[in-house]
Amino acid sequence: MRVFVKGIGANWLVCLGMFMGYMAKDIIGKSVAIWIPIMIFVVMGYEHSIANMFFIPAAIYSGADITWGGFLSKNLLPATLGNIIGGMLLVGTVYWYLFLHQPKK
Numbered sequence: 001m002r003v004f005v006k007g008i009g010a011n012w013l014v015c016l017g018m019f020m021g022y023m024a025k026d027i028i029g030k031s032v033a034i035w036i037p038i039m040i041f042v043v044m045g046y047e048h049s050i051a052n053m054f055f056i057p058a059a060i061y062s063g064a065d066i067t068w069g070g071f072l073s074k075n076l077l078p079a080t081l082g083n084i085i086g087g088m089l090l091v092g093t094v095y096w097y098l099f100l101h102q103p104k105k
Contacts, residue, residue: 003047003075007082008090010046013037015091047079 017037024030041048056071 001078004078004082006045006047007049007079008086009044009082010041010048010079011083011086012090013041013046014048015087017041019091019095047075047082049076049080049083052076052079 014037017034020033020037021030024033052075056066056075060066060068060071
């Protein structure tokens with residue numbers, strides 16, 4: 001459950017950084033808008049499935065006491081599901097409602 005919740009926060013911040021960078025007008029604004037959420041994501045130790053697909057296998061190949069089955073079931077699957085929820089609900093749905101949703105008249 002902890003990895004799932006960390007996955008929600010991770011993709012929320014990553015997608016937020018991407019959208020904020022897209023909406024900024026100049027290069028300094030884009031850089032700051034992307035950098036701040038990604039910095040928060042890294043500092044807080046959130047779980048992003050794409051990052052974990054590099055770091056954890058690298059640790060396994062380096063001799064860490066992690067099995068492939070444990071990595072897949074205890075980290076990759078919950079982190080991926082959390083990333084989907086975080087990106088889809090916390091960013092995608094909110095931006096859809098704010099910018100694309102047409103209220104019924």
